[in-house]
Amino acid sequence: MKSLFIGSASGFSGKSLTAICLGKILQEKGLKVGFFKPFGTAPCMECDAVADEDAVNIKRILNLDDPVADISPLVLTHDLMMKVYKGELTGQKQAIASAYERICKGKDIVLIGGGRTISEGRALGVPSTELIKEYDWPCLVVDRFYNKVSIDILLAYKNILKDRMKGLILNRLEDHNRNYVEKLIVPFLAKQDIEVVGLIPNDTTLSAVSVSALCTALGGEQLSAQHAGDMLVHNFVVGAMNVEQAHRRFRKRQNKAVITGGDRVDLQVAALETSTNLLILTGGISPHPMITAKAEELGVPVIVVSEDTMSVVGKIEELVGRPRMREQEKVDRALQLFRDNVDLSKLGF
Structure with missing residues (x-):
């Protein structure tokens, strides 16, 4: 042997x-x-x-x-x-x-x-x-x-x-x-x-991270596209700008997760209009039913987490560094x- x-x-x-x-x-x-x-x-x-x-x-x-x-x-x-x-x-x-x-x-x-x-x-x-x-x-x-x-x-x-x-x-x-x-x-x-x-x-x-791994690591709740747990996310974009800037940034990144506040419906809509694999909504704020319905239609998971955006970004950086x-x-x-x-x-x- x-x-x-x-x-x-x-x-x-x-x-x-x-x-x-x-x-x-x-x-x-x-x-x-x-x-x-x-x-x-x-x-x-x-x-x-x-x-x-x-x-x-x-x-x-x-x-x-x-x-x-x-x-x-x-x-x-x-x-x-x-x-x-x-x-x-x-x-x-x-x-x-x-x-x-x-x-x-x-x-x-x-x-x-x-x-x-x-x-x-x-x-x-x-x-x-x-x-x-x-x-x-x-x-x-x-x-x-x-x-x-x-x-x-x-x-x-x-x-x-x-x-x-x-x-x-x-x-x-x-x-x-x-x-x-x-x-x-x-x-x-x-x-x-x-x-x-x-x-x-x-x-x-x-180095990509699956939707289910992100949901577990962030202690979040997945609200849509429950079948997409194994989907891999390659890029992460923080949405904290105006809608026009967001559209430009979102179009440049494919297979991405967009991290934004649960109250930023405008950015959530902008994200779903581009190649987005995942929406991570921070602050413990549930999305508008319109967002959930649109995400379900597109097969895009929406995860709601209680922490603020910067804390979530820190956890994701740690996770990406440990593939x-x-x-x-x-x-x-x-x-x-x-x-x-x-x-x-x-x-x-």
């Missing part, structure tokens, strides 16, 4: 995307794939039990049979961390070992999802670096390229992982950086014995980008 640890040097760098795409591609080759995430960092409720959100999502997308509790045996809830800080947590290393043994049964390959850094788990007495050495996991590092600091961190990872670091994927690469990275950074890293196996461009579909791979449209797009930009032969696949 083969294994591959997928790690990073920062959060939301593309580890889940990589695990999903690799898993799908290997399944297409007829291989029995498993997924294991020792430390669950995004607690959620699944079937009345605490689980890791990534584990739940990847189990669903890859159609895995293993229980979520085995896929991610240690979910870092507040209660668990309180036990850690008080010195009351025991058996964590055995819990990981037992779950990993069960995950490995009958598999051709197991993909291991790392945390934000390879130091994760140290507070629990089971750092990822120790697990990598104990189980001799080869490592694929996935990270975003920002600047020279990124290079220093990657070189530090190479120093820690040594020959276990089998490759690097630079994800969410901006167009203005691509030539610089290809001509200078990739050859430089190669001289340091770090092989770049993929350069995945930044993509608006992958999640839930919707099928995102999975399909990620697979296309992965196939086009990652050389799996360099990883032995």
Whole structure:
């Protein structure tokens, strides 16, 4: 059986995307794939039990049979961390070992999802670096390229992982950086014995947010187009200007959400006259029945939230900065980008 640890040097760098795409591609080759995430960092409720959100999502997308509790045996809830800080947590290393043994049964390959850094788990007495050495996991590092600091961190990872670091994927690469990275950074890293196996461009579909995710994150109520929960929103426009200015701005953006006060009927009408995917009405003010009826006719969801516009914008910015791979449209797009930009032969696949 083969294994591959997928790690990073920062959060939301593309580890889940990589695990999903690799898993799908290997399944297409007829291989029995498993997924294991020792430390669950995004607690959620699944079937009345605490689980890791990534584990739940990847189990669903890859159609895995293993229980979520085995896929991610240690979910870092507040209660668990309180036990850690008080010195009351025991058996964590055995819990990981037992779950990993069960995950490995009958598999051709197991993909291991790392945390934000390879130091994760140290507070629990089971750092990822120790697990990598104990189980001799080869490592694929996935990270975003920002600047020279990124290079220093990657070189530090190479120093820690040594020959276990089998490759690097630079994800969410901006167009203005691509030539610089290809001509200078990739050859430089190669001289340091770090092989770049993929350069995945930044993509608006992958950074888009679904209507249902927005509604949940904002604590809002969806009043129309209930069927459109999986619709992806690519752009956001704040409507706080006069109608003439609004028309000009709204026409420039496609597949957008318009955020405006619940009392601004004029801007709501203007938004529905252009390519708008979602209306987010702030201040807890319900829309005029005319707006709800028009939105329903056009299939545009209307979400009413209690907070003010600027607070809503702040929450959306945070959400967009933490893209999640839930919707099928995102999975399909990620697979296309992965196939086009990652050389799996360099990883032995």
